Amino acid sequence: MAASDTPIPSPDWPLAIYQALKAASVRQLCYVPDAGHSRLIRLAHDDPAIATTVLTTEEEGVALSAGAWLGGQRAVLLMQSSGVGNCVNMLSLLQSCRFPFLTFVTMRGEWAEFNPWQVPMGKATQAAFEIMGVTVFRLERPEDAGEMAAAAARLAYDSDQPIAVLISQRMIGAKKWTEGK
């Protein structure tokens, strides 16, 4: 077998994000679950130094992150693009008080999407953040995950900025509906 035929293992991007969050001393992680975030959620649950909180809706995580900061801790919110619209009014809290905020958003509705109901919010995700003053990073390549997460964390917690990292659907892999065992 030629060297070029050897499959190149995809970088473990959830681990890279987790390590960047650990390096940034993140102590709380809240989430509305998404399949794309499942490994990162597991890593956080397995870490006794991180308090994990499952949310009923995404805007709870905006408020929880603000409360964590008031209490001296750094929090991060994980969600899917479909939940970003739920957060819009609560994002006012960040602007009004200049709270740091960091969220990682797995994208739906933008690449090889099967479910048309995911498309409208997927198309509006970046704009929904930007109208509320949130700075958006786009993570397209798994090998960039660690560096981007570290830069986003620095910008959020050291410069008191609201930052969203959108993780592209192409990178995560579109949800498979027609294959199965």
Added chain:
Amino acid sequence: MRAALERRAAVKALLQDRRDLLVVCGLGSSSYDVFAAGDHAANFYLWGAMGGAAMIGLGLALAQPSRPVAVITGDGEQLMGLGSLATSAAKQPRNLSIVVLDNAHFGETGMQMSHSGLGARLELIATGAGFPSVSTIEDSAALDAFRPKLHDLSGPHFARVAISTDHVHRALPARDGVFLKNRFRDHLGFPIS
């Protein structure tokens, strides 16, 4: 006829001898009540973020497990974030109390009747969400009996305080969120960035 307490007196009684209590208050009258009871660096007044008070309290309670945290909010504010009762109860933070001042109306917006006036029972919702300690407070004796729970670190506690719709004078705390945030963090000993 519902039994009901006067809101300013009720909140003042709750915050009497507050010691190391950290307070997050929901927008509108709840914030005015907490301010009227005595301004304090450990008060975080909300002027927006409706539905978010309990979650700010939860994030704070998780970050400061040795300090008692009280969320003092209104029925309308809590109704907008009912899911946050489930989220809070799921974490079982022993240092968190959620106190809902329930006048069964949206007091800031023209006194429309709220869901709690139309039959919703917030104390049953809190029980169903998983709060192990739920109190209904309709007189000052019950208020006095509840007050130590704010400090006992044996929560999470939920209390519904039945208050009257009687008019009270405006008492307006500072509205600058950055000031309120920095004052609160400074109180806890965190540097201003």
